[in-house]
Amino acid sequence: MAAIELDGVTKRFDGVTALQEVDLTVEEGEIFGFLGPNGAGKSTSINILLDFVRPTEGRAEVLGYDSYEDSTRIRERIGVLPEGYDVYDRLTGLQHLEFAIESKDADDDPHALLDRVGLSEEDAKRKAGGYSKGMSQRLVLAMALVGEPDLLILDEPSSGLDPNGARMMQEIVREENERGATVFFSSHILGQVEAVCDTVGILREGELVAKDTIEGLRAAYDTGLTLTVTVGGTASQIDDGVAAVRALDAVSDVRADSDAITVTCEGDQKMAVLNALEDAEVSVEDFETEEASLDDVFSSYTERQEAEA
Numbered sequence: 001m002a003a004i005e006l007d008g009v010t011k012r013f014d015g016v017t018a019l020q021e022v023d024l025t026v027e028e029g030e031i032f033g034f035l036g037p038n039g040a041g042k043s044t045s046i047n048i049l050l051d052f053v054r055p056t057e058g059r060a061e062v063l064g065y066d067s068y069e070d071s072t073r074i075r076e077r078i079g080v081l082p083e084g085y086d087v088y089d090r091l092t093g094l095q096h097l098e099f100a101i102e103s104k105d106a107d108d109d110p111h112a113l114l115d116r117v118g119l120s121e122e123d124a125k126r127k128a129g130g131y132s133k134g135m136s137q138r139l140v141l142a143m144a145l146v147g148e149p150d151l152l153i154l155d156e157p158s159s160g161l162d163p164n165g166a167r168m169m170q171e172i173v174r175e176e177n178e179r180g181a182t183v184f185f186s187s188h189i190l191g192q193v194e195a196v197c198d199t200v201g202i203l204r205e206g207e208l209v210a211k212d213t214i215e216g217l218r219a220a221y222d223t224g225l226t227l228t229v230t231v232g233g234t235a236s237q238i239d240d241g242v243a244a245v246r247a248l249d250a251v252s253d254v255r256a257d258s259d260a261i262t263v264t265c266e267g268d269q270k271m272a273v274l275n276a277l278e279d280a281e282v283s284v285e286d287f288e289t290e291e292a293s294l295d296d297v298f299s300s301y302t303e304r305q306e307a308e309a
């Protein structure tokens with residue numbers, strides 16, 4: 001059974017198509033990162049899963065239940081950190097958690113959960129109306145963790161968090177996944193998605209333009225890797241080396257200065273480049289490789305779409 005299934009989901013608001021025939025499966029046990037520029041339709045997708053918004057066409061399932069017909073049953077088994085949540089100004093952090101534990105009929109220790117998200121006992125006794133944005137975000141995350149949910153749905157979970165908070169969020173995502181939970185989260189923070197996700201979906205103007213592992217996305221991204229080779233030798237040896245590298249298949253760009261040659265090539269061509277340089281009697285003193293970052297991959301998908309449009 002899939003943890004999340006969107007089947008031909010289209011959502012139109014007045015004059016705006018927020019989602020266009022989206023098919024998406026997230027398997028149980030995955031950490032799935034949902035990426036997309038502003039307005040791509042990420043929150044709308046999440047809101048459909050949570051039955052806050054009804055699709056115009058298509059259907060959604062969560063943990064095998066229909067998101068519309070079985071929303072109560074779904075809610076018992078998931079933990080949610082929604083976009084634009086509201087805390088109750090007059091309740092303390094601790095009271096929020098006690099309320100969440102009672103509503104879910106769970107037996108979590110509220111103090112342990114508060115500690116896990118980095119809210120101190122003193123803060124927990126304060127009214128949440130006075131919390132900073134990051135503190136509120138931590139509190140809502142603690143509430144999402146109540147009852148060991150089978151699925152965590154986190155909409156931009158790092159927004160408002162300081163770097164320590166963002167690291168804490170990553171740790172919690174990993175721990176929850178190790179416990180057996182599926183984690184689905186949307187983010188603009190590509191580095192964070194790269195650090196924790198098994199699989200990534202990229203949404204662009206309401207359409208799912210890619211879904212793959214990060215390695216798979218990188219492999220499909222055609223600029224491959226950049227290899228910078230520190231070299232020694234005479235100018236003519238270096239010229240010969242550059243010519244030999246340019247003659248190789250799967251090399252798309254070669255640049256040289258007095259002590260380094262920078263080559264853009266497919267990932268498996270690294271040794272061929274180094275061998276070609278050595279055959280041309282260029283001495284290879286050192287080399288560094290740099291893979292395409294997820295930022296590059298993300299831009300390539302979204303820009304490609306722009307170009308097509």
Ligand SMILES: Nc1ncnc2c1ncn2[C@@H]1O[C@H](COP(=O)(O)OP(=O)(O)OP(=O)(O)O)[C@@H](O)[C@H]1O
Nearest residue numbers: 013014016018036037038039040041042043044045
């Ligand atoms: N209630 C609504 N009424 C009208 N249009 C809406 C509504 N909710 C979303 N939209 C539109 O649907 C599109 C997708 O919005 P959505 O909030 O899902 O994007 P997002 O990917 O979550 O963006 P962001 O990263 O900025 O949060 C946008 O054009 C948005 O204006």
